[in-house]
Amino acid sequence: MRKLALTAALLGSALAASPALAQAGRLIAADPMVETPAGTQAWKIRYLTTDDRGRAREVTGVVVAPREAVPARPRPVLAWTHGTWGTAEKCGPSLSPNFFAKTPAIEAVSRGYVVVAPDYIGLGNPGPHPYLVGTATARSVLDAVRAAQAIPAAAAGRRFAVWGESQGGHAALWTGQLAGVEGAGLELVGVAAGAPPTDLAANFRKASDPNAKAFLTALATDSWSSYYGVPLQIGARRTPGIIRRMAANCVVVDSGPKLGTLLGILALRQDLKRTDLGTLPPWSSFVRANSTSPVSRVPVLFAQTQGDPLVAPAVTRAFARRMCANRVRVGWIDLPGKDHATTAKQSAAATLAWIDDRFAGRPAPNQCGRF
Structure with a gap:
């Protein structure tokens, strides 16, 4: 823990001196999307972030909000971190005509949330894409949440949760990991991760x-x-x-x-x-550098099918138990079957209910010792 705190302090000091960091989270463009699900409005966005070496990068994504009058108070934000769509520039989810159909978090808009869905660095924007590179991806998520606040009609607030699946589960955990160090101006209430790669060495071995x-x-x-x-x-x-x-x-x-x-x-x-x-x-x-940390300042929810063929359930379970050992309040959703790519879809109702409770300030259930 002492080593982790020292690393975070040094990282924060280095970033404070970075000119690129001062621009991170700045919205460059928000282009309204014409065809959106009923009751929603959406924008394709471009914004600035920094990679894990402090270099400025322009990133793309989508912001979706209720099609209603701007409320008196800012709306809660749900950052959706997508699973693997590929690693080439053309594979950005925001470029796909299937974006809305393939984004389970869109359901949250009907609950009053603003959904912020970054493409990550190098997808939908010039690469290379840092696949499963934790710091670069987490920064692109945090800065997408910041950029969404600059869209007046979205009315996005500073309080947010993050939910992701597969590659996006890894991104969600890393976002939670960095939020305490680099989340200035934001308030993270919870992290939900479906079938997330965690201990990457074990994940590669045990698929x-x-x-x-x-x-x-x-x-x-x-x-x-x-x-x-x-x-x-x-x-x-x-x-x-x-x-x-x-x-x-x-x-x-x-x-x-x-x-x-x-x-x-x-x-x-x-x-x-x-x-x-x-x-x-x-x-x-x-x-080693991109495996996730079992430390979290906020509650964490995991979802996993019992026979996931890509992200071995035993690896996820072992990681979640390490979080428990670090006194993190951990929730666990055990799903039937052997599928990987529909983990978020299968667990959406339970996950969104858990996220609702985090924004409401209810105590997070702790299932440590029961999975």
Whole structure:
């Protein structure tokens, strides 16, 4: 804990001197969207953030609010952190005609929330995209919440919760982790994470679906190679080319992989069957740096299907128990089945009820010792 506090203090001191930080959270543009769900209004936004090295980056996203008169008090904000759509610039959720249908948090608008949905750095905006890079992603979330406050008709307030799934579950946990250090002007009330990667070394090792594991490895190593500036040297001679081709495509949610992608995955399974990113330099350093911390100042809710083939439930459960050991109030939603991509959809009703209670100031239920 002492080491964590010292790191946070040094980080805060360094950032205070960064010129880019002074601009972080500034709204550049908010373009109204024409076709939105009934009762909502929405804007495609561009705003400024900083990456994990303090460099200014322009990011895109969507802000959705009730289509009502501006209330007397600011509206509560729900930051939605999306799961994996891909790592290429063209894969930003805000670019997709399916954005509203594939964003479970939109349901919160009918409850009076403003939903802020950042694309993250490098999706919908020039890359590279820092896939599963905690600090850069969390900053893009915090700054999206700040940027939304500059849209008068949205009436977004400073109090917010964050909810994410898969890659977005990792982003949600990291947002909670950074909010205490870099959340000036904001008040985080709770973090909800569906099937989140946490201990990345364990996540890479224990994914039960070898196809999903190979695809995750391809996205991570391609992203980290570009973002951290290291050669993509892994597997066999053909492996980097296969990885780059796969990473150039977006994930098609609720659809099976194309034949070319499937053949690439099968080849990667063969090439990477003895590869452990948790022990193989330089990838192991990125794995360690971007695993989540079991410390939180606010309550945390986890949702997980019992047989998730990509994010092993045992890994999530072990992480949640570490949070319990650190006296975090932890909630747990156990879902049936073996699916990964519908975790947020399946748990939406319970998650939104939990978020409602956090804004209402009700004591968070603590299920530590019961999962």
